Amino acid sequence: MIDIRDRVRNQALQAKIVSAEEAAAFIKPDMNIGVSGFTPAGYPKAVPLALAKRMETEPFSVNLWTGASVGKELDGALAKVGGIKRRMPYQSNKDLRAGINGGKIEYCDLHLSESAQFARYGFMGGKIDVAIVEVCAITEEGHLIPTTSMGNTASYVQSADVVIVEVNTTQPLELEGMHDVYVPLDPPHRLPIPVVKVNDRIGTTYIPCGVDKIKYIVPCDIPDDVRPFAPLDENSHRMSEHILKFFKDEIKAGRMPKNLLPLQSGVGNVANAVISGFVDSDFTDLEVYTEVIQDGMFDLADAGKLKFASGTSFSPSPDGLRRFYENIKDYRQKMMLRPQEIANSPEVARRIGIIAMNTAIEFDIYGNVNSTHIMGSKMMNGIGGSGDFARNAYLTCFFSTSTAKDGAISAIVPMCSHVDHTEHDTDIFVTEIGLADVRGLSPRERARKIINNCAHPDYRPMLLDYLERAEKATKQAHTPHIINEALSWHSRFMETGTMKK
């Protein structure tokens, strides 16, 4: 067993150090288990792997509450053995996704800011039975130093009577001090969340736990299962150019300060590409208030353009993670992790005036966005924090390449096959073709702008044709639709393999 005694600072607690198997034996069928982790960062690994092993010969399932997606050692391993009954919120593991779309795992796709309180309020069906948490170290007082994510960990630990702690020796001790732990009171006792600037400290650097709650301590030396980003391609580069030009025009028009407002950008390649675009720009003193801190943010920091980045997890590529660990002494000065309840807080997002930049699966001509469902039925990952930010941002931007599947799918459709963000929430759409600013416009105006500025030339005439025929077909229509044709593009794709006629 790996020696973790130097990371368990309370000597009495060292008696609770056990193997992953021993800790996993504590788990009972149907338990509600809250875990650390947000994107493949800071989630427990050893105990879930041991639990999955146990489930192979002793089949049962549990309810799994996370921060967001977690790595293959948790979502993947448990899903493979049928060990997850109910799961919330966001996910991105292929085995888990297959279980969800196969109707075998009940998936509750909550806004990330709401997931902790939803569990605390008892809305997930009963209280939490056990929290399993990855840490860097345990303090004298039995408090927990988180690792590469905050997620819902603090809330789960607070609510649980029993906590199993994984001490991960691959996580550097320099992470200590980078967290700001604050769990709001529940109504009717809640007070204002006092974050006014992105770097405001409002809580503790540790998760309050205490020695009594800690049942087992398990050593772990498995690193975060981070994944590489796609190389920056021409389309991402163009989208980045469009939005940077737009920001410059907004500053000229007096609608934005020179260093913009705090940036939020979603998980994944496009978001990462957009942030990277700032590196070669004239922008300085940029602030970030977001969920995941990815490679692009490190680029910004290294280029001296980052004032401060607040997130809820470090979710870089393997190269990025190496870079982060190497430069952690510098990055510590400019980066902080908060619970997702605070990082994604609607209250804070609206107050500080976030610029929200997220990716869409598809959007429609009237400005509704599908972030979750392929062809209306199949779950991709989940809404994540996009709704927290889109609803409350100063400016809400959605990005997508104009087509997918080698042009067989248009990302811009007459009507979304699933709606996660409504026309009431969206301001700016960006594809590699161009940018549509739909603020203050009526649906008919929005449609023309989105089609003309963002649609791929192959689909533009088809979209315009739909709009014009819909306007003629409907006598009284604010949002003209030919209702039995509105989803025909999706039908056509499923029948013929392309949305083209």
Added chain:
Amino acid sequence: MIDIRDRVRNQALQAKIVSAEEAAAFIKPDMNIGVSGFTPAGYPKAVPLALAKRMETEPFSVNLWTGASVGKELDGALAKVGGIKRRMPYQSNKDLRAGINGGKIEYCDLHLSESAQFARYGFMGGKIDVAIVEVCAITEEGHLIPTTSMGNTASYVQSADVVIVEVNTTQPLELEGMHDVYVPLDPPHRLPIPVVKVNDRIGTTYIPCGVDKIKYIVPCDIPDDVRPFAPLDENSHRMSEHILKFFKDEIKAGRMPKNLLPLQSGVGNVANAVISGFVDSDFTDLEVYTEVIQDGMFDLADAGKLKFASGTSFSPSPDGLRRFYENIKDYRQKMMLRPQEIANSPEVARRIGIIAMNTAIEFDIYGNVNSTHIMGSKMMNGIGGSGDFARNAYLTCFFSTSTAKDGAISAIVPMCSHVDHTEHDTDIFVTEIGLADVRGLSPRERARKIINNCAHPDYRPMLLDYLERAEKATKQAHTPHIINEALSWHSRFMETGTMKK
């Protein structure tokens, strides 16, 4: 002319008293005009009527920014003469609606909490040119005492260089002191909104204006164009019973305090009926944090069950308005009007833990809600504040009778023809048939609960049949849909006059 000199407390200002025609002559084509008013309460009447008259012979149009719907003397009169070019946000006037659905008026349907800041940020296309505001009185300092609504008035007055004030002598002076005026700073300077309890006072009792900004003062003696509610019918009564029983069960389960949490209820008959249901219940010390204070709230107050009600407008029936004026000295102790930016604030809604109760046009088996569009195309009124509350409430409830048009329309459909509130936002559905609690459930589970508990027996087998066939037709589906059949119920209604097969 009516004598309003006793209500214009600054003697020098009395020189600015002019006729409505003279004030209306100030308005130029394409001006951005911000007005007081929220629901048919507290909106200017004399100047808009004079402006509409002027437009009859001198056709031009303006951009009209309100708080929400306003009365026929404003929305109606201007729409009838083609005087509105662009309009935001919520509306309910039939002539305005016809213009919007006819593609003649560009309507921007914003969340009510966002509309003031959207205008301040310059997102509506330029700044405000003139504010036209109904008041009870003008103070020595030139500050404005609002009447029966707060809406966006304070923000519009703050942003405008020129203010035209209508002093309405039908509005009682006892309204003075019932308002709490607070306009947040804009990012990056905004601070926490310090409302922690529903009755917290955080601002002034008047709208800061000053004598210099006031261009004209116009007398008016036209009362608010309030409208009667439908009598409480059997269906409303049943919905009220379902939700009250549910609340009692939540209290038993320890998920709600004995006096519940602050109630929000939408505009209109059903919401009013639900609130009225509390009058004969055992609940006491109820708190209300909502948009409109309607007759049901007066019933609650008279029954001694209301601790405090905070809203942004008084929008009762004609009888209710009479009752309000008669009992204003009592009601003043227990009621307060705030700007809609505060009344509908996501920050405050989530903090104090609102119970949101709003009406749906239709909802689908997976829990998405259409609040705005008839058959996907035709605008009814607008999203209003439902999104502000639904996204941030402690508990989000939607109400609808299970059918409309004598049973020809099912309010529960396979897929909504327009989505205003997504599956991620909804907790409780109520029809006269029953209540579906979908918290923590996956889409397939939600569907069965909604169909079995809420759908009309005439449509229940059809909905179950759709769900089961969709589950079979899709191999990988979190939210099973037969995409070319999902909107077929709407098509069928438009073709045959009924959703029934």
